[in-house]
């Protein structure tokens with residue numbers, strides 16, 4: 001079929017961002033199609049047994065009526081709504097996301113979008129099933145999937161599958177009894193190492209930082225129960241306590257006006273590598289921690305152990321032997337990795353660094369093509385890396401779509 005603009009909006013992605021945006025578009029009566037596997041990243045690319053680092057109050061997917069928050073889900077299941085002192089288990093969050101989808105976006109089609117191209121004034125969407133249709137606007141909420149980052153020093157280990165990213169594993173118990181070098185000092189590295197240890201594997205943490213950092217346990221379950229002076233000095237925010245985090249959480253529209261270099265630096269440094277407060281006792285003293293070391297070389301020798309050459313303060317490099325390397329080295333947005341976008345469409349995107357540069361309404365330099373979630377963090381700041389940014393994105397995008405329909 002030809003590229004007729006027969007669907008006003010197509011949302012690609014059924015994670016927290018795709019669902020929130022679709023729910024807002026539905027509420028505004030915008031006809032749409034939504035594609036993706038609901039909560040797929042959480043069930044297939046994060047480890048079973050994980051807990052969310054974000055607090056329950058910062059882990060609700062945005063719905064326009066605020067009737068489908070995590071606390072509403074818990075109330076329906078007849079469970080009390082714990083707050084800051086009660087981290088959310090991933091299994092609960094997946095059930096919550098699917099409950100949200102059934103209520104707020106029942107029309108999600110569990111199909112993969114294979115290709116998106118642009119012809120004259122409409123997008124052409126091709127599905128894995130072979131179906132193709134036209135769409136006036138496309139919202140890409142495909143999440144972290146294309147962006148896992150492994151440092152090039154691990155390249156020699158990749159061919160034999162001797163190094164991987166946490167996104168490759170939904171169950172770390174596959175490593176039981178094996179020595180796993182876990183690289184990194186952030187939540188993912190620390191929690192992966194803890195889960196490996198608890199599953200009977202032998203993790204060894206390798207981190208560039210000299211000292212592992214953990215958050216402070218919250219003094220009360222609810223921020224409103226804290227004394228006024230405490231709240232004045234360190235006000236609560238969905239990203240954590242402190243005035244700067246309040247600004248990043250509540251003023252993403254202002255972040256966009258910062259100079260490009262400042263935005264890039266803040267994205268790298270705000271909420272730098274650290275573990276949640278409740279991880280400390282599962283990490284400290286449990287398994288070896290080689291801090292102040294960086295990876296210099298990696299070698300895989302047939303069936304034998306992997307050898308990692310580490311550089312730290314010592315004159316000679318240390319050699320660490322392991323059966324596998326789990327590189328919890330984060331995600332890097334790069335539009336070139338968005339293979340579902342036609343190469344011509346990718347080339348037409350104006351970027352900030354390697355991420356798409358977006359308008360105040362999340363629209364890219366290709367009119368009608370919107371980006372949400374991690375891809376939008378280079379424009380709007382760190383809140384877009386978390387579920388708590390889904391309301392801002394959903395309100396802006398749905399508002400822009402309705403306004404552009406009137407023009």
Ligand SMILES: Cc1cc2nc3c(=O)[nH]c(=O)nc-3n(C[C@H](O)[C@H](O)[C@H](O)COP(=O)(O)OP(=O)(O)OC[C@H]3O[C@@H](n4cnc5c(N)ncnc54)[C@H](O)[C@@H]3O)c2cc1C
Nearest residue numbers: 013014015016017036037041052053054113143373386387
């Ligand atoms: C280990 C880990 C822990 C985290 N912990 C937290 C936390 O505690 N709190 C928090 O707020 N955030 C956390 N995050 C970040 C979290 O991933 C994001 O906040 C959230 O998942 C972003 O939602 P999203 O909808 O943008 O993307 P995702 O949840 O990644 O969803 C992507 C969706 O796109 C769909 N999709 C992808 N490609 C296609 C295609 N070609 N066709 C059709 N559909 C497609 C997928 O099926 C899926 O439905 C964590 C991330 C990681 C990796």
